[in-house]
Amino acid sequence: xxxxxxxxxxxxxxxxxxxxxxxxxxxxxxxxxxxxxxxxxxxxxxxxxxxxxxxxxxxxxxxxxxxxxxxxxxxxxxxxxxxxxxxxxxxxxxxxxxxxxxxxxxxxxxxxxxxxxxxxxxxxxxxxxxxxxxxxxxxxxxxxxxx
Numbered sequence: 001x002x003x004x005x006x007x008x009x010x011x012x013x014x015x016x017x018x019x020x021x022x023x024x025x026x027x028x029x030x031x032x033x034x035x036x037x038x039x040x041x042x043x044x045x046x047x048x049x050x051x052x053x054x055x056x057x058x059x060x061x062x063x064x065x066x067x068x069x070x071x072x073x074x075x076x077x078x079x080x081x082x083x084x085x086x087x088x089x090x091x092x093x094x095x096x097x098x099x100x101x102x103x104x105x106x107x108x109x110x111x112x113x114x115x116x117x118x119x120x121x122x123x124x125x126x127x128x129x130x131x132x133x134x135x136x137x138x139x140x141x142x143x144x145x146x147x
């Protein structure tokens with residue numbers, strides 16, 4: 001739907017809303033009907049996928065190729081050292097990336113954004129998860145637009 005091309009009256013009509021906003025009961029009914037205003041969370045990447053991702057660097061390919069050449073030359077110790085370094089690098093990178101992912105998820109759970117909406121003619125400050133279709137959102141300069 002191209003909401004930007006419609007007049008305010010058309011938007012209110014299509015969303016069954018009005019200038020003084022929804023009533024509390026209408027907002028609750030729409031929240032029950034449509035669910036919270038947020039994207040579904042993606043599951044965290046598995047440790048195996050994080051580990052495999054560590055080998056996707058061109059530098060790793062060069063080191064792997066160097067290890068293969070060294071093995072072909074019969075230098076087993078040098079080739080083993082290069083492979084050990086590649087494996088060690090992948091393990092350390094996986095642990096660090098896993099910890100960073102966990103820290104990011106923890107930070108996201110702590111942050112709650114809020115929005116000003118007009119409900120029943122009164123401006124309320126609510127969690128942006130509780131915004132429903134038909135809410136009249138009050139924006140001021142510098143506000144983040146809840147989507």
